[in-house]
Amino acid sequence: MRVNGRDCSIVIKTTHREMDVPYTEETIREAVSLLHEEAAIEGDGVCRAVWKSGGITGCVVTPLTIGTAPLLLYLAMGSAGMPLFVSGTREIYKYSLNLLPFEDSIGFDLIQDRGGERRLYDYCRVQGFELRFARDDAIKLKLDISGEREPFYHPYDDTFSREAGELFNGDSVTYKINGQDFNTIYGLTLISKKEGGTKTELWINRALDTGVGLPDIINEITITAQLLREKFKNRHFGTFCISAKELVLVADEISVNSVGAVLGPARYYVAGTVTAEVFTSGDEVLP
Numbered sequence: 001m002r003v004n005g006r007d008c009s010i011v012i013k014t015t016h017r018e019m020d021v022p023y024t025e026e027t028i029r030e031a032v033s034l035l036h037e038e039a040a041i042e043g044d045g046v047c048r049a050v051w052k053s054g055g056i057t058g059c060v061v062t063p064l065t066i067g068t069a070p071l072l073l074y075l076a077m078g079s080a081g082m083p084l085f086v087s088g089t090r091e092i093y094k095y096s097l098n099l100l101p102f103e104d105s106i107g108f109d110l111i112q113d114r115g116g117e118r119r120l121y122d123y124c125r126v127q128g129f130e131l132r133f134a135r136d137d138a139i140k141l142k143l144d145i146s147g148e149r150e151p152f153y154h155p156y157d158d159t160f161s162r163e164a165g166e167l168f169n170g171d172s173v174t175y176k177i178n179g180q181d182f183n184t185i186y187g188l189t190l191i192s193k194k195e196g197g198t199k200t201e202l203w204i205n206r207a208l209d210t211g212v213g214l215p216d217i218i219n220e221i222t223i224t225a226q227l228l229r230e231k232f233k234n235r236h237f238g239t240f241c242i243s244a245k246e247l248v249l250v251a252d253e254i255s256v257n258s259v260g261a262v263l264g265p266a267r268y269y270v271a272g273t274v275t276a277e278v279f280t281s282g283d284e285v286l287p
Contacts, residue, residue: 008114010060011160012071014106019071020160021062022167028058028112028121030151055148056121060110063138065165066227066238070278072141073240076129077276078105078194099276103194110145111154118154123147128194131242134187134205139168139225166238168225176222178215182206186263188223190242192274200270202244207263214266218247239279246272 010021010028064072077099110121130142175185187205192198202221204214220243227238247268 011111013109026060059144061142064168067165078102101192103198119151120154121151122149131190134170173225202268203265205265216249220245241277244270244274
């Protein structure tokens, strides 16, 4: 998931919120094209290229934290169901959001601060996302972002509180396939593209094993990420859950003849629904 780019500060702005986003790498930039004027057939002529703005394009890669996971998953999935009250969590978490990936996600603004120079990317949309779980690493979300408006300099010297919440980690994730726990999964990547209709794939990275293997058709897989503190576990604080239904095996790169340990991905097409359950605190409003 490495993305070429320079480190910078990223702030996401929605109707109700402004949130600093921890980043690893990003490549948000102005999308440009060149209008070519070819030289005449006779004579010397001159070849010219005119710079034409095409809005913005790029991506943001960020680890999920206790504070950013609800909003970032909301932006990635594109739609939210009705909020539900979670009993026994009044002082910590109040809403549970059921999310579905929709092709037309909500618009949001993005402020990029690089070396003291701020640019505002107005009315961005998520064109696709990649959610990656891996052992010994933070859970990361890559948002593919596009927009039709040109970016412009943001002269305001606002200060944003830095997000320093706890990171979700791939070591604290459990996987359940067709109701059965799987402990041989070393990582998983959920990839969703929204251009021309939502298309979703799931890549499951696991070891070549003589035990129970992955089925060719998965009725439902549930991935639960949870922070380690006991108080979080008891109060459902620091948890989000992704469920995908009706998965069909497309390719298996681990189907090889080997006597040693082999790690590789099994690639599934998601023919059914993908839902996420996340939590927000207090009276927090996501859009």
